[in-house]
Amino acid sequence: MLLWLLVMRNDYSDLTIIIPVLNECQTINILVRRLLDRYHNCSIIVADDGSTDGTNEIVKKFSIENKKVLLLDRTNKPKHGLTASVIDAALRVQTSKIVVMDGDLQHPPEKVSAIHKALDESDLVVAVRTYIKDWDLHRKIISRFVSSFVYFVMRLRNKQVCNDILSGFFGIKSHLFKSIIKKNKRQFVGSGYKVLLDILRVSNTNLNMAEVEYRTFHKREYGKSKANIKQFIAVMKSTLS
Numbered sequence: 001m002l003l004w005l006l007v008m009r010n011d012y013s014d015l016t017i018i019i020p021v022l023n024e025c026q027t028i029n030i031l032v033r034r035l036l037d038r039y040h041n042c043s044i045i046v047a048d049d050g051s052t053d054g055t056n057e058i059v060k061k062f063s064i065e066n067k068k069v070l071l072l073d074r075t076n077k078p079k080h081g082l083t084a085s086v087i088d089a090a091l092r093v094q095t096s097k098i099v100v101m102d103g104d105l106q107h108p109p110e111k112v113s114a115i116h117k118a119l120d121e122s123d124l125v126v127a128v129r130t131y132i133k134d135w136d137l138h139r140k141i142i143s144r145f146v147s148s149f150v151y152f153v154m155r156l157r158n159k160q161v162c163n164d165i166l167s168g169f170f171g172i173k174s175h176l177f178k179s180i181i182k183k184n185k186r187q188f189v190g191s192g193y194k195v196l197l198d199i200l201r202v203s204n205t206n207l208n209m210a211e212v213e214y215r216t217f218h219k220r221e222y223g224k225s226k227a228n229i230k231q232f233i234a235v236m237k238s239t240l241s
Helices: 002-009 028-038 055-065 082-090 109-118 137-156 174-187 195-202 229-240
Strands: 015-021 043-048 069-073 097-100 124-129 170-173 209-214
Touching: 015 028, 015 082, 015 109, 028 043, 028 055, 028 109, 043 055, 043 082, 055 069, 069 082, 082 174, 082 195, 097 109, 097 174, 109 124, 109 170, 109 209, 137 195, 137 229, 170 174, 170 195, 174 195, 195 229
Parallel strands: 015 043, 015 097, 043 069, 124 209
Antiparallel strands: 097 170, 124 170
8 A cells, every 4th residue: 555655656647748949959868867767657748849959859769768758849830939839739738737847957857746746736836936046147137127027017917927927837737728728829929938928918717826936047057048139029029918
């Protein structure tokens, strides 16, 4: 009986982890291995938005070794963007829970378990950054301004908010996410980068929302950051749509 309880406690067959990527060959191998080692029986969908650095080849090898890993190759899709990638992946999910996280190792894989557990009682679980390390002053100022602007506009519209509304690391019940997508797909900014923001903006229901804190969000160790003025414009577009 005790052995059965331990097995069930460590079973994640009800979870799909969605990882939207673009040119993450230096990190995707590390991340997928960590997730597979830590979360027994979980499913992983890597939504590749047209990488040219071999990211998709790395994921293909994983998918051959493990049927729980799926490469969603979006190279020839008419609409590109992180949000479009996550939406495409979410509609393919067959488990009851979804966790969305970046592929650059800035989101700690060990926090997936806390999000997964919190989804037992909540519709939406947001991983909230409590400390950002190694960002330069310029990026901190822009990030703070954008976050404050988004928070203010969402409050003005009587929309739900959380303590890290621009988080790219969150969990959601699959049936809820699919329902929101099907009812509001045209309202999502597919070329945008903040799926959580779009979910809260387009949802007309009062979601049962929880938060999971993680201490450090730092500069990426590998590859090139995709944070630029284009991303901030996309966030503004999502907010004002």
